[in-house]
Amino acid sequence: MARVLIADDEESMRVMVARAIALDGHDIVTAQDGAEALEILNDKGAFDLLLTDIKMPIMDGIALALAAAQQFPGLTIVLMTGFADQRERASGLDAIVSDVIRKPFSVAEIRAAVAKALAGRS
Template identity: 40%
Template sequence: MARILLAEDDEGLRTFLAASLRNAGHQVADVGDGLLAERLLDEGPYDLLLADVVMPGLDGVELARRAAERQPGLRIVFITGFAAVALQGRDRHRLGARVLSKPFHLRELVQEVEAVLAQAS
């Protein structure tokens, strides 16, 4: 079981993602914006940050930068429909992040999370 911090501003999507990850056996803290997610970092450590790139308050890339500073080695997966535009390759590689592009099936999400967590082992 992994501890996952999920930051996604679309409430319906966030609910489905969190439920899917919980059904896969993970502990999930889910919030609707980057600033709230940043506050939850202090309740870590987390095994994985799953963050939308475009969010109110604090975007996912900046959230990931701050999270990686606080918790080196944190695994990061961005979920976005704007990956090519909003996420510079340099940022993604520097953070060691993976990108899951919307739309995706919940099964794909769980598989991606499992693959990223397996790399951490």
């Protein structure tokens, strides 16, 4: 299955998403902010999917997506947000972001979004 890196500053959301995606057999690594996620990408590399919240301290998900896309051009990126203004910020990133998922979402919805993103990998 796929290696998925999840970045979200809310522990309960990180744990829920990790458990949901693990149900499909994916190898999961988590980070509590964008800076930690970028460090993990640089140290461990070879992820199939980056699933990141947009609004996080230290480095937000958009800055993370831009850095990750530049350093790892084959990485599929999916953003998550509960804020309409953050969705608007992400709208110009169509070239590097596979999808933007609106919070709150159900376990079934996040699993479907991840499956769709991974299926769309070239």
